[in-house]
Amino acid sequence: xxxATTATTTAATAPRSAAISAIGLxxxxxxxxxxxxxxxxxxxxTVFALLGPNGAGKTTTVEILSTLITADEGEARIAGxxxxxxxxxxxxxxxxxxxxxxxxxxxxxxxxxLLMADLHxxxxxxxxxxxxxxxxxxxxxxxxxxxxxxxxxxxxxxLDLAMTLVGSPRIIFLDEPTTGLDPRSRRxxxxxxxxxxxxxxxxxxxxxxxxxxxxxxxxxxxVLDHGKLVAEGTADELKRRIPGGHVRLQFADxxxxxxxxxxxxxxxxxxxxLTLQIPSDGTLTNLRAILxxxxxTGVQAESLTVHTPDLDDVFxxxxxxxxxxxxxxxxxxxxxxx
Numbered sequence: 288x289x290x291a292t293t294a295t296t297t298a299a300t301a302p303r304s305a306a307i308s309a310i311g312l313x314x315x316x317x318x319x320x321x322x323x324x325x326x327x328x329x330x331x332x333t334v335f336a337l338l339g340p341n342g343a344g345k346t347t348t349v350e351i352l353s354t355l356i357t358a359d360e361g362e363a364r365i366a367g368x369x370x371x372x373x374x375x376x377x378x379x380x381x382x383x384x385x386x387x388x389x390x391x392x393x394x395x396x397x398x399x400x401l402l403m404a405d406l407h408x409x410x411x412x413x414x415x416x417x418x419x420x421x422x423x424x425x426x427x428x429x430x431x432x433x434x435x436x437x438x439x440x441x442x443x444x445x446l447d448l449a450m451t452l453v454g455s456p457r458i459i460f461l462d463e464p465t466t467g468l469d470p471r472s473r474r475x476x477x478x479x480x481x482x483x484x485x486x487x488x489x490x491x492x493x494x495x496x497x498x499x500x501x502x503x504x505x506x507x508x509x510v511l512d513h514g515k516l517v518a519e520g521t522a523d524e525l526k527r528r529i530p531g532g533h534v535r536l537q538f539a540d541x542x543x544x545x546x547x548x549x550x551x552x553x554x555x556x557x558x559x560x561l562t563l564q565i566p567s568d569g570t571l572t573n574l575r576a577i578l579x580x581x582x583x584t585g586v587q588a589e590s591l592t593v594h595t596p597d598l599d600d601v602f603x604x605x606x607x608x609x610x611x612x613x614x615x616x617x618x619x620x621x622x623x624x625x
Contacts, residue, residue: 339511382456392436441472
């Protein structure tokens with residue numbers, strides 16, 4: 288094999304460096320244990336979403352990793368820097384956007400960005416260049432000289448994220464970034480977040496109350512409950528861990544339905560709808576096995592639908608909660624007790 292090809296292949300398959308890592312993080316407030324020993328490894332240029340009910344410890348995790356508070360035990364590194372011993376270096380690498388837009392309503396959008404540029408010690412010319420670039424990217428150029436108090440919720444959240452980017456951070460913590468936004472504004476924010484990762488290689492650590500948001504954005508998802516990381520994986524991996532997946536077959540008549548029902552003893556039959564529900568993990572191998580059984584006996588189905596558990600099912604099963612993190616109505620609730 289050509290040495291150049293070998294080098295390229297090795298580089299392509301090598302694991303990415305960790306942008307964020309943590310081992311055994313613990314934090315208590317009095318007798319209340321908020322974090323009970325969590326481990327994390329988040330590769331560069333990826334989106335990691337942390338899900339959990341109110342009080343699970345999501346915000347506390349963000350605060351520790353962004354150097355706002357210290358852990359009682361354990362260690363964490365951001366871009367290779369220890370969050371406790373080398374906090375200044377960590378802060379130069381990160382940006383943080385909290386649950387509520389931290390913008391000054393008495394200033395214009397441009398003035399808010401220029402203020403951040405001053406805080407990052409950018410020169411006057413560079414600060415104005417950076418502000419203009421971000422206003423354009425976030426489609427706020429036309430409103431640049433309007434007071435932020437007149438902005439909609441979606442515009443304020445966009446400006447808040449733009450302010451986070453003034454210092455060109457490589458790692459961004461987004462603590463429930465779309466809280467309270469309407470569906471259209473939420474999707475605009477999603478596209479902005481995707482662009483940061485795809486175009487600039489930024490690493491995103493996202494906490495969210497929107498299960499769909501995690502499903503849409505995250506490369507990997509962690510589920511936090513009572514201070515413990517009870518599960519971690521891709522959305523598909525987490526869904527496969529939960530029972531309830533099935534293949535639904537519909538037949539043209541009762542004869543074909545009855546024949547198929549005899550072939551799959553564990554299936555659930557519905558004579559009224561002429562359907563058969565067969566337990567399935569949703570994998571291609573499992574689906575092919577079902578189709579092979581039908582083909583071997585000449586039984587034909589009119590339609591086939593694959594049903595897999597969603598993140599609501601994952602959340603309910605892993606946390607034992609009666610209600611998943613709100614997909615709409617309770618999204619504005621701030622996490623209580625950290």
